[in-house]
Amino acid sequence: MNKLIIGRYLPGDSIIYRLDPRGKFLITFYFIGIVFLANNVASYGFLLLFVLFAVYISKINLGFFIKGLRPMLWLILFTVLLQLFFTPSDNPMWHWGIFTLSTDGMRIAAYIFIRFVLIIFISTLLTLTTTPIEISDSIESILKPLKVIKFPVTQVALMLSIALRFVPLLIDETTKIMDAQRARGVDFGEGGIMQRIKSFVPILIPLFVSSFSIAYDLAIAMESRGYKDGEGRSKYRVLSWSKRDYMSLIVMLLITIILLFIRSY
Amino acid sequence: MEIIFKNLTQSYEANSPLEGLGLDDVSLTIHDKRFTAIVGKTGSGKSTLVRHINALLKPTSGTILVGDREITPETNNKNLKPLRKNVGMVFQFPESQLFEDTVEKDIMFGPMNFGMSEADAKKSAHKMIELVGLGEEYLEKSPFDLSGGQMRRVAIAGVLASEPETIILDEPTAGLDPVGRKEIMDLFKNLQEQGRTIILITHNMDDVANYAEEMVVIHDAKVKAVGKPKDIFNDKSLLTDDILTLPRSAAFAQKLAEKNFSFPQLPITISELTTEIKRQVHGD
Numbered sequence: 001m002n003k004l005i006i007g008r009y010l011p012g013d014s015i016i017y018r019l020d021p022r023g024k025f026l027i028t029f030y031f032i033g034i035v036f037l038a039n040n041v042a043s044y045g046f047l048l049l050f051v052l053f054a055v056y057i058s059k060i061n062l063g064f065f066i067k068g069l070r071p072m073l074w075l076i077l078f079t080v081l082l083q084l085f086f087t088p089s090d091n092p093m094w095h096w097g098i099f100t101l102s103t104d105g106m107r108i109a110a111y112i113f114i115r116f117v118l119i120i121f122i123s124t125l126l127t128l129t130t131t132p133i134e135i136s137d138s139i140e141s142i143l144k145p146l147k148v149i150k151f152p153v154t155q156v157a158l159m160l161s162i163a164l165r166f167v168p169l170l171i172d173e174t175t176k177i178m179d180a181q182r183a184r185g186v187d188f189g190e191g192g193i194m195q196r197i198k199s200f201v202p203i204l205i206p207l208f209v210s211s212f213s214i215a216y217d218l219a220i221a222m223e224s225r226g227y228k229d230g231e232g233r234s235k236y237r238v239l240s241w242s243k244r245d246y247m248s249l250i251v252m253l254l255i256t257i258i259l260l261f262i263r264s265y
Numbered sequence: 266m267e268i269i270f271k272n273l274t275q276s277y278e279a280n281s282p283l284e285g286l287g288l289d290d291v292s293l294t295i296h297d298k299r300f301t302a303i304v305g306k307t308g309s310g311k312s313t314l315v316r317h318i319n320a321l322l323k324p325t326s327g328t329i330l331v332g333d334r335e336i337t338p339e340t341n342n343k344n345l346k347p348l349r350k351n352v353g354m355v356f357q358f359p360e361s362q363l364f365e366d367t368v369e370k371d372i373m374f375g376p377m378n379f380g381m382s383e384a385d386a387k388k389s390a391h392k393m394i395e396l397v398g399l400g401e402e403y404l405e406k407s408p409f410d411l412s413g414g415q416m417r418r419v420a421i422a423g424v425l426a427s428e429p430e431t432i433i434l435d436e437p438t439a440g441l442d443p444v445g446r447k448e449i450m451d452l453f454k455n456l457q458e459q460g461r462t463i464i465l466i467t468h469n470m471d472d473v474a475n476y477a478e479e480m481v482v483i484h485d486a487k488v489k490a491v492g493k494p495k496d497i498f499n500d501k502s503l504l505t506d507d508i509l510t511l512p513r514s515a516a517f518a519q520k521l522a523e524k525n526f527s528f529p530q531l532p533i534t535i536s537e538l539t540t541e542i543k544r545q546v547h548g549d
Contacts, residue, residue, distance in 0.1 A: 177361060177362060180354075180356045180359065180361070180362035182349070183356070183424075184349075184362070184374060184375035184423065184424070184427070185350065185379045185427070186378060187342075187346070189342075202364045205364035206361050206362055206363065209361070209409065210361055
């Protein structure tokens with residue numbers, strides 16, 4: 001479970017860490033959007049350079065980003081192969097039944113591959129440099145305008161941060177219960193498929209029981225400390241928007257302009 | 266079974282900023298059929314250490330010898346059942362491992378995983394439920410209807426039912442009332458007297474003084490001291506460096522020493538303390 005890089009925060013310090021999480025969050029989604037504007041070698045190359053530059057100034061080892069690709073490997077491979085062999089073309093290099101291999105196919109497959117790399121790298125960059133709690137704070141802040149239509153923004157944000165807070169807790173609990181059952185002679189990942197499914201019962205039941213009791217304790221703890229949601233709650237972590245956040249937005253704007261220019265070039 | 270750790274190192278999250286050492290070059294022998302206590306602050310590496318004994322964790326480098334079974338960094342996950350049958354492990358708050366619909370089935374779960382027949386497992390469940398101080402009437406109940414203390418006893422019975430030769434206890438009495446705690450500790454002492462090896466992780470120095478024959482002090486992922494509890498509690502360097510606290514009797518004796526009593530060696534149990542006070546007051 002430690003192998004999952006996407007969604008994990010890595011403690012560190014660099015300009016990317018210090019950016020306002022709201023800005024980082026919006027920029028990440030904006031960037032994923034403009035990735036689809038790229039249409040030729042130069043524009044993809046430009047975006048790739050930008051992402052690599054962002055990785056460089058984040059001072060995080062590139063290895064972490066490459067590891068981030070791993071869980072998506074099969075999806076990437078499948079999509080790339082699909083493009084490679086099923087892109088229709090007027091002058092195929094090779095043809096067999098429904099399969100076609102052409103320079104067009106190769107080009108599109110390469111684009112798709114780079115697109116995956118760009119999107120995964122930039123979202124990994126967001127989660128590696130931003131704590132889950134910062135992300136949920138920024139979602140709350142971004143959703144604030146929806147209060148006008150009576151959308152329960154604070155409640156949703158609270159649910160989100162509790163859910164995020166529970167992830168490591170549940171992982172710990174799962175590891176602990178798995179260890180305890182292993183010590184009682186359960187072999188996970190051995191035997192036939194039915195055997196394997198059965199071996200999860202001794203984990204799932206204790207996990208449910210303890211999740212309910214943790215949730216119950218949490219509710220009691222919050223109530224006894226006087227938690228009440230609604231208007232006028234002040235924030236413990238105050239997000240501050242500074243000059244460098246404006247700078248990062250300007251950089252994004254420049255990138256969009258350059259991209260549009262390269263695209264039509 | 267004798268358990269020998271040789272230059273065991275455990276590191277986690279290698280090659281990342283979160284990298285750390287769980288255990289740092291630990292060499293240690295835990296003797297057969299003795300009662301050994303492992304003490305140390307929270308996060309010092311006690312639990313990490315004992316998880317190697319039944320191969321829940323494998324060393325990053327170094328080896329552990331459990332009886333004639335050797336565990337190395339290369340040991341694979343196949344064929345660990347004989348080892349795990351012989352090394353029973355009661356985790357912290359073991360009640361969270363209960364899952365069956367009756368107490369009986371839950372106690373039978375371990376033994377049957379280790380290949381015991383249903384009839385034998387049943388017999389074992391009946392024996393163990395009595396041993397941990399609950400009656401046979403509990404066997405048909407759901408473990409989730411029991412109180413916390415009763416659940417703890419059922420979980421302990423579930424580990425003992427496989428009849429392990431070595432029993433590892435990770436703070437088995439945390440959160441129990443004083444009477445329950447004494448009953449559980451006496452149970453483990455009895456098991457040891459019947460020829461089992463007991464390894465106890467604890468923060469309770471009175472339990473160490475009252476029950477353990479050997480004591481291992483772990484501090485910052487390293488073994489700081491090994492020896493008899495009486496010798497270790499009299500080692501001033503461990504106490505002044507704030508690695509260890511004293512059992513109540515020894516702390517009391519230390520206070521008495523300021524009031525014209527003198528103790529060449531601090532007594533660590535109540536009976537030792539009272540004999541010593543009697544001797545010094547009455548002079549006999």
